[in-house]
Amino acid sequence: MTKTKPTHEVHLSQAVERIKPSGIRRFFDLASSMDNIISLGVGEPDYTTPWNVREASIHSLERGMTSYTANAGLIELREAIASYMSSRFGVTYDPGDEVIVTVGASEGIDIALRSVVDPGDEVLVVEPCFVSYAPLVSLAGGKAVSVPTKMENDFQVHVDDIKERITPNTRAIMISFPNNPTGAVMGKEELEAFAQVVIEHDLVVLSDEIYAELSYDKDHVSTPSIEGMWERTILISGFSKSFAMTGWRVGYVCAPAAYAKSMLKIHQYAMMCASTMAQYAALEAMENGQVEMGEMIASYRQRRNYFVKSLREAGLSCHTPGGAFYAFPSIRETGLSSEEFAEKLLIEQRVAVVPGHVFGEGGEGHIRCSYAASMSQLEEAVERIAAFVKNFKN
Known part of the structure; x- marks a missing residue:
């Protein structure tokens, strides 16, 4: 078919037009066009999915398991998730x-945002944060309100900063x-103080715990395990x-039935x-x-441990991340x-x-470096960063 000059004006959603493209992908795409690049940009493990996991998928295909599952997912998988959440983090969910x-x-x-946000609602977003949060709030019709954290406080969120932004x-x-x-973590005491504010103001909490297992110095404390938080998280x-x-693109949400029912409607369609x-x-x-x-x-x-120490030796101030795989x-x-x-x-x-600013205003003045790379790559990257910082300061 031959392309012709459009005869109509293209109308696009203003909500989508206002959203900026991902700042992470911009640098990833730029780096992919260059030679001799060491990429500390994309948050992806440098491991291949274990063979037994890949084999389970292959075996499902060999058995002809190619139909839809239940909208909510395989019941066996939901049961395994519920069992894991109970045994690992002490929170109980009905897999049904x-x-x-x-x-x-x-x-x-x-779907979590779209299930609880009406047009005009405000959603507090603790920043720096993953790049999708504020745009998804906007697409749900809400207004994202930044709650900043700072390196001098190990990027902990303070209850006073939350209180002054509640309307x-x-x-x-x-x-x-x-x-x-940031790699920051919240312990039980910090979460309990956070919970008091949330309960007092009757807020819903969306707790992204994708890095829960990647906690290095102390066990992860799950938000719904805190008293009074299960029913609102x-x-x-x-x-x-x-x-x-x-690349498999499998995640999950766990929530009280009323929230889960609402999210399932969106997921179904x-x-x-x-x-x-x-x-x-x-x-x-x-x-x-x-x-x-x-x-x-x-x-x-x-x-x-190696990377943070080396960044400091290179002349960059850096707090010790308690989890995830970013400095x-x-x-x-x-x-x-x-x-x-x-x-x-x-x-x-x-x-x-x-660049840190893509994670919110509080990220300006910082860069995010993923240390989910091989030690040899990290060693070379640190040498290059040190040379850059030294030459620039001189």
Whole structure:
């Protein structure tokens, strides 16, 4: 068919038009067009999905398991998720009507927001945070209100900062610990103080716990395990990070039945169900993937210790991330903005990082570096970063 000049004006959604493209992908795409690049930009494990998990998916295909599953996902997988949440984090969910298998944790965030936000509602977003939060709030018709955190406080969220941003229109608050991009974690005491404010103001909490297993210095405390929080928390998680299953796109949401029922409506119309063969892989990971996961976590802890120490020796201030697989050093002493630093580092030293401002205003003055790379890559990357910082300061 021959293209012709359009005879009509293209009308696009204003809500979509206002959203900026992902800042992470911009630098990833730029780096992919260059040679000799060490990429610390994309948050993806450098491990291949374990063979037994891949084999479970292959076996499901060999058995002809290619039909739709229930909208909420395979009941066996939902039962495994519920069992895992109970034994690992001490929170109980009914796999029949309180667990939904989603197309990655990203879909879980989307349907969670759309299930609780009406036009005009305000959603507090603890920042720096994953790049999708504020745009998805907007697409749900809400208004994202930033709650900043700072490096000098180890990127902990303070209750006073939450209180001063609550208005009569505040409906929900989004948190993510361990955090992407800062690696910050929240312990039980911090979550209990947070819970008091949430309960007092009757807020819904969207708790993104995709990095729950990647906690290095103390066990992860799940938000709904705190007294008074189960009934008001929508928990979002998945298999991408802990089980090295990014491309499989399997996540899940756990929530009281009323919230889960609302989210399932959206999921039914938007997705029908998650990929059947990917769900069988996720089931195998949940039942028999703990050994490999433990090995990955131990390796990430080793890399974290080396990388943070090396960044400090290179002249960049950096707090010790308690979880996830990111370092979030300050680059303020260079006088460059985070975007200028990232672009110059990429062009001059061929190291790809993500400028902190894409994670919210509180991220300006920082860069995000993923240490989910091989030790040899990290060693070379640190040498290049050190040379860049040294030359710039001189």
